[in-house]
Amino acid sequence: MQLDLNLLAALDALLEEGSVAGAAERLHVTAPAMSRSLGRIRRTTGDQILVRTGRTMTPTPYAIAVRAQVHDLLQQVRGVLAPSRELDLATLERTFTLRWHDALVTHAGPALLAAVREQAPGVRLRFLAESSVDTPELRRGEVDLAANADRPTASEIRAERVAETRHVVAVRAEHPLTRAGTVTAAHYAAADHIAVSRRGRLSSVLDGALAALGLTRRVVASAPTEGAAFAFVRNSDLLVTVPESTARPAAAELGLTLLPLPLDLPPAPVYLSWHQRYDTDPAHRWLRDLARGALTDPETAGHRPAPSEPVRESG
Structure with missing residues (x-):
């Protein structure tokens, strides 16, 4: 059976309003359209859902039994299709895996961890040593954030040059x-x-x-x-x-x-890299802001307003 999520919204409105007209007004559709939806719901569930008693309509025992469940399901669907972008750092519980050059861990890792612990005590960081070979861990989701001197070339990996040094x-x-x-x-x-x-x-x-x-x-x-x-x-x-x-x-x-150094060499870059799947992830964006600050200036990391996301170099 092919499911139509529009029917879930229609059923929730019908059970909340107790009438076809009320449900139609709530969902901004015509009364005939809502009547057709009620007919489809009845055929799908095998239940009348609402029955006429005089001038009003009364929910059936089945409708009363599933009313709360229908409402909860609809809220879950809305949460999946239109997720909230608000981030509550105080209650955030998540483990991030970072593969950073060892010198960058020594240089900026303590400042990053201190800022994370101060703002989101439920977050844990896993720092991994760099591999001797290039690996697709960012693409596979095994690493959340990489930091080193190499600019990735894969099109789905974001790369931001956050610092440079002689x-x-x-x-x-x-x-x-x-x-x-x-x-x-x-x-x-x-x-x-x-x-x-x-x-x-x-x-x-x-x-x-x-x-x-x-x-x-x-x-x-x-x-x-x-x-x-x-x-x-x-x-x-x-x-x-x-x-x-x-x-x-x-x-x-x-x-x-x-x-x-008595040689004319260009500055050594520091790139922060992540998979594009995390571009709009609020928690990952927050971590990127803190990591950017720590890599740029460990002394002030976590003690200033988080910068807005800069223009990124795609690689």
């Missing part, structure tokens, strides 16, 4: 380069390097920039995360080249020195 060189405080005065490209190339790569790569855009100057460097190892690379740098004369915004807090904590 590259710097991190070394231990007693590294020879700290006594070199101005660090030149030749000084930089002559040092031993450790690379940061979740895929284990030993070369990057840095090598191309050096090659343009007729220089090469020696990368003795790669580390999967910036935190791991800092551990190597802290106890050796290795150096690592990293984005300044994520390196500065770690460098202060570990006692590392940050030096200017």
